[in-house]
Amino acid sequence: MKVERAAGPNVEAPTTGAPAFIETHGLSFTYHQSARPALSGISFAQRQGEMVGVMGASGAGKSTFAKCLNRIIPELEDGVFEGTIHLDGRSLEGVSVAELAGTVAMVFQDFEAQLFCTTVAQEVAFALEQMAMEREQMKKRVAQAIEAVGLRGFERRDPTSLSGGEKQRLAIAAVLALNPSLVLLDEPTTDLDPEGKVQVFELIARLRTSGHNLIVIEHEAEELRRCDRLLLIDDGKVAADAAPAQLLAEVELLERCGVHAPGLNRVLNGLGIRAHAQNVDHAEDMIRNRFAHRLPVAAPTPLSTELESCDPLPIDTRRVDGSPSGPLAEVRSASFAYPEGPPVVSSVDLEIREGEFVALVGQNGSGKTTLAKLIVGLLRPTAGVVAIAGKDIGRADAAGVARQVGYVFQNPDHQIFADSVEDEVAFGPRNLGLAPGEVKRRSETVLEAVGLTAQRASDPFLLSKGERQRLAVASVLAMQPRLLILDEPTTGLDYREQRRMMHLVVELNRSGIAILMITHTPWLVTEYAHRVVLMRAGRKLFDGGVRAFVSGDAMLARSSFRVPEVTQLARRFGAISLSAEEFVRWLKTQV
Amino acid sequence: MRDLVLMWRNTRMVVLCAISGALYAAVLVPFKVVPLIPGVTELRPANAIPVVCSFLFGPAAAWGTAIGNVIGDFFGGVGPGDIFGFLANLAYGYVPYKVWNALAGGRNPIARSPLSIGCYVTACLLASMQCADIVGWGENLLALRPFSVMGNVIVFNNLLASLALAPFLLYAIYPRVCRGRMLYQDMMPELRAMPRAVQLAGLALLAFGVFGAWVAGNLVSTGYWEPAFLPLRMVQAPYDGAVAVVVSPFILVSALGLGLM
Amino acid sequence: MPIYLYLDRETFLHRLNPSVKVFALFVMFWSVYWVDQPLALVPLGVLLVAAAEFTDSWPNFWRLRWLFALVILFTTLAWMVFYRRGPAVANLGIIHLSHASLLFGFGRGLKLAELLATSVLFLSVTKVEELTEGLTKLGVPYRAGFAIMLAFRLAPLFIDSAVTVAQAQRLRGYQFDRGGPLERIRRYVPVMIPVFMGALRKANNMAVALETRGFGRNARPTSLAEYPTRWPDVAACVVLAGLAAGYFLIYYAGYGAIAAN
Structure with missing residues (x-):
């Protein structure tokens, strides 16, 4: 195995006879007005037909590296650039981004920022039009690219009407139409729901099979298992360059570099098996081999409480039922439909009690956000009742509701506007008409709680995404709500930031604030929530404890929820574990 | 006005033009607050956007404002007056930064000195009046509405937004855009200002044209001034022809002034 | 809520060449321009109603029904203030109520409403890309057409963003409708800053994405869309030319004007 932790050149010698297709030597870049280099002496080579995965925490230099490969750096970004890049043996020095457009194509994380046209077909044709391609040839290329990404029949659709996954596939079609030699995908699934992620990764797998040279940037290591090689970047340098089977087994190294190691490998690592599991079967085989079949065989897993469950995690204060307090939020037979539209929420009953931690899950369009907006009073039910602390929300004013229920939007940038962090946090309490002393006291308390006291005088727009997300939480917390609704609080955050955000949420929950968290991320549900509410087509499909939720096969099959691989693995041994650590602990008691 | 042509060569400026237009339309559509004259115009917070964008993105904001107004009209229907609406909004997005440059040079538009405030108010006043003159003149030319209706409503509406709202937005956004090196000066370092004397001469012509058009348009369209040099059939209600003849030279002078800046 | 007025239908008007649609828009504006007499405007009104029925555009007209009513009402009133001709029937302050002023004001209100109806019809049958194609045919440069x-x-993206931001601030206890006009307009600051900054974050990514797709590589990009000229386009042009000539003849013969006294 060759896992390098080198600062200098570390290009691997090709293991096959294939020549390097793209080669970089000593790539370094320092952004304008930045004291620290974003990239430091990266040397790398990719062979023809390879798919390379690039991993690393936010700010590690992954995107900067990709931008160097298609000359966005140094052509369009100010800063100091050093190093050389050769593509098919030809130096790229002096070549413009537009000139490289047909050769090195890039798909960006923000799909909205890379779609410019008003129909799908036009979007795909856009780059070909720029090349002044003849219409007949263009039509063929457009049809091929649309076919390749599975969007046939969508040609006349407005891109804005597509789902996130479809938009990202369209963005990929738009670059595939150019027949590029290399496709760079920069975190293409970060902003997508699970269904969209699956669509895009399936497409990437197909592209790989069809022989495209691919570089995929991603911070979820689990998704990069199908790559030929992985490059781990940390602090602008190559921390490791190896095959997935080798690198993904290095759980400590990955987590040290801010990458979420695959759950199965974390289990193996916890059991002292330093190996990489390709899938759940593979992990099961390895564990059984190691422990010589001393472990129980997979038990049937009916939806019952008979299943052997594990001890809760230390951070877990699960109390699904039996809370002595009355309901904080009550939704009774609530329905909602936009004028002349179909129902978005249909006859939903829901209670949230003091101190609960509820995960609200379901596909896009299942009615999660609408239900949350009904609870916070942003929408009024077309039928049924929503009550907060026993009071019909229809009779309460916005400020009154704001004192009881806080809502943190998915994108923190949808509420940040003030000149300083402190002012941002004080905005809500001031709107409630509180005295300056109380406003100051609350601001200090919540800034301390979210770990932003040191940045109190900073411009909020200069904070990192994770810090802005915590600021958004703080500014809602300052209203001292009893129920906090969080809409996808970890979207766009890297693993470290996700953990930090969730620890904050757990601490708030422990302090007595009820949490309703809308999320698409399965491991957040299993590791942190007490209770799950699953929505499907506007109706509540499930409402109960997390363990019951992940053992309900029939119900899960009807939803898009992907049970974490660790939980699937645990079930092979007749247990229901909600995290790798929990499963390892349980296994150790069995062997 | 070379900058209005040169900016199209720069991809970032093209994007900023589209973004200025979309922003203007995006605030124009959902936040039509208080109708001032129902069916004619409203108290529009969106009218602060062109001024803010002008200081940030210069010529891209001018085209963007014109496009944004067209989009806004696409929600509620366009009319022939929109040809003049396009020109008027182009001026509304273009005049503020040109006047500021002529008066204050390369100074920071968010400085809180009396001089800066004076320059800012002048820039907003001239931009609002230029916009109003063009719409009033155009609608009168097409025999749709009297100059004195649109000419005054638009001045009031634009001034209110540009003085009551735009400074707060500019104060919050300018330093951030400046830090991100997204000001038009960063995007188009090749832009060269005219000699100061020429700029000031242009400013004088602009001010003369703008005030002249507004005063003359109001006086003629309300019948208070019946120019003796015009044939009798023109100096009677609805005064369409009279307004066209009297206001047009002032509009031309203001355009010439802008060209010199 | 549908944002634009375009209605996806398969009618003869939808299928017309974009240049012919722009020509039709021009002819309607031309025809309306020459007449003030409400009776002379009736044939155009009938034509518009027929077209609305044929294209099933009524949902758009229904959506804008209040705008139509207000345009007619306030244009009529505005002209009754300035068109002070004919013997006054009643003394209503600044409004000069005479047969001539009422007829004239109503005629101009009707003109504006017909122009609005024309544009609603145009937007109901024309996609944005057809409009930009039409503009490009008229000589608008490619990059400007692209920016539009x-x-x-x-x-629409920014509108969604503005609505979400307004919701987020409301949930922080913020009220937009407090205070007088100045205070109310200033209270939009917490909405407009996030929308603005979100847009600016996109701007850089967009410019980069455009460059990577070859934007600017060729001065004369080709086009995927085809808009061939078919016989219905020719026939439509002939009919429209006849309409334009007819309305000029009505004016020339003196039937379009209103007798002032």
Whole structure:
């Protein structure tokens, strides 16, 4: 195995006879007005037909590296650039981004920022039009690219009407139409729901099979298992360059570099098996081999409480039922439909009690956000009742509701506007008409709680995404709500930031604030929530404890929820574990 | 006005033009607050956007404002007056930064000195009046509405937004855009200002044209001034022809002034 | 809520060449321009109603029904203030109520409403890309046409963003409708800053994405869309030319004007 932790050149010698297709030597870049280099002496080579995965925490230099490969750096970004890049043996020095457009194509994380046209077909044709391609040839290329990404029949659709996954596939079609030699995908699934992620990764797998040279940037290591090689970047340098089977087994190294190691490998690592599991079967085989079949065989897993469950995690204060307090939020037979539209929420009953931690899950369009907006009073039910602390929300004013229920939007940038962090946090309490002393006291308390006291005088727009997300939480917390609704609080955050955000949420929950968290991320549900509410087509499909939720096969099959691989693995041994650590602990008691 | 042509060569400026237009339309559509004259115009917070964008993105904001107004009209229907609406909004997005440059040079538009405030108010006043003159003149030319209706409503509406709202937005956004090196000066370092004397001469012509058009348009369209040099059939209600003849030279002078800046 | 007025139908008017649609728009504006007499405007009104029925555009007209009513009402009133001709029937302050002023004001209100109806019809049958194609045919440079298309695409995104931001601030206890006009307009600051900054974050990514797709590589990009001229386009042009000539003849014969006394 060759896992390098080198600062200098570390290009691997090709293991096959294939020549390097793209080669970089000593790539370094320092952004304008930045004291620290974003990239430091990266040397790398990719062979023809390879798919390379690039991993690393936010700010590690992954995107900067990709931008160097298609000359966005140094052509369009100010800063100091050093190093050389050769593509098919030809130096790229002096070549413009537009000139490289047909050769090195890039798909960006923000799909909205890379779609410019008003129909799908036009979007795909856009780059070909720029090349002044003849219409007949263009039509063929457009049809091929649309076919390749599975969007046939969508040609006349407005891109804005597509789902996130479809938009990202369209963005990929738009670059595939150019027949590029290399496709760079920069975190293409970060902003997508699970269904969209699956669509895009399936497409990437197909592209790989069809022989495209691919570089995929991603911070979820689990998704990069199908790559030929992985490059781990940390602090602008190559921390490791190896095959997935080798690198993904290095759980400590990955987590040290801010990458979420695959759950199965974390289990193996916890059991002292330093190996990489390709899938759940593979992990099961390895564990059984190691422990010589001393472990129980997979038990049937009916939806019952008979299943052997594990001890809760230390951070877990699960109390699904039996809370002595009355309901904080009550939704009774609530329905909602936009004028002349179909129902978005249909006859939903829901209670949230003091101190609960509820995960609200379901596909896009299942009615999660609408239900949350009904609870916070942003929408009024077309039928049924929503009550907060026993009071019909229809009779309460916005400020009154704001004192009881806080809502943190998915994108923190949808509420940040003030000149300083402190002012941002004080905005809500001031709107409630509180005295300056109380406003100051609350601001200090919540800034301390979210770990932003040191940045109190900073411009909020200069904070990192994770810090802005915590600021958004703080500014809602300052209203001292009893129920906090969080809409996808970890979207766009890297693993470290996700953990930090969730620890904050757990601490708030422990302090007595009820949490309703809308999320698409399965491991957040299993590791942190007490209770799950699953929505499907506007109706509540499930409402109960997390363990019951992940053992309900029939119900899960009807939803898009992907049970974490660790939980699937645990079930092979007749247990229901909600995290790798929990499963390892349980296994150790069995062997 | 070379900058209005040169900016199209720069991809970032093209994007900023589209973004200025979309922003203007995006605030124009959902936040039509208080109708001032129902069916004619409203108290529009969106009218602060062109001024803010002008200081940030210069010529891209001018085209963007014109496009944004067209989009806004696409929600509620366009009319022939929109040809003049396009020109008027182009001026509304273009005049503020040109006047500021002529008066204050390369100074920071968010400085809180009396001089800066004076320059800012002048820039907003001239931009609002230029916009109003063009719409009033155009609608009168097409025999749709009297100059004195649109000419005054638009001045009031634009001034209110540009003085009551735009400074707060500019104060919050300018330093951030400046830090991100997204000001038009960063995007188009090749832009060269005219000699100061020429700029000031242009400013004088602009001010003369703008005030002249507004005063003359109001006086003629309300019948208070019946120019003796015009044939009798023109100096009677609805005064369409009279307004066209009297206001047009002032509009031309203001355009010439802008060209010199 | 549908944002633009376009209705996806398969009618003869939808299928017309974009240049012919722009020509039709021009002819309607031309025809309306020459007449003030409400009776002379009736044939155009009938034509518009027929077209609305044929294209099933009524949902758009229904959506804008109040705008039509207000345009007619306030244009009529505005002209009754300035068109002070004919013997006054009643003394209503600044409004000069005479047969002539009422007829004239109503005629101009009707003109504006017909122009609005024309544009609603145009937008009901014309896609944004057809409009930009039409503009390009009229000589608008490619990059400007692209900026218009991009702004149209971005506007709904920014509207969504503005609505979300307004919701987020409301949930922090913020009230938009407090205070007088100045205070109310200033209270939009917490909405407009996030929308603005969100748009600016996009701007850089967009410019980069455009460059990577070869934007600017060729001065004369080709086009995927085809808009061939078919016989219905020719026939439509002939009919429209006849309409334009007819209305000029009505004016020339003196039937379009209103007798002042």
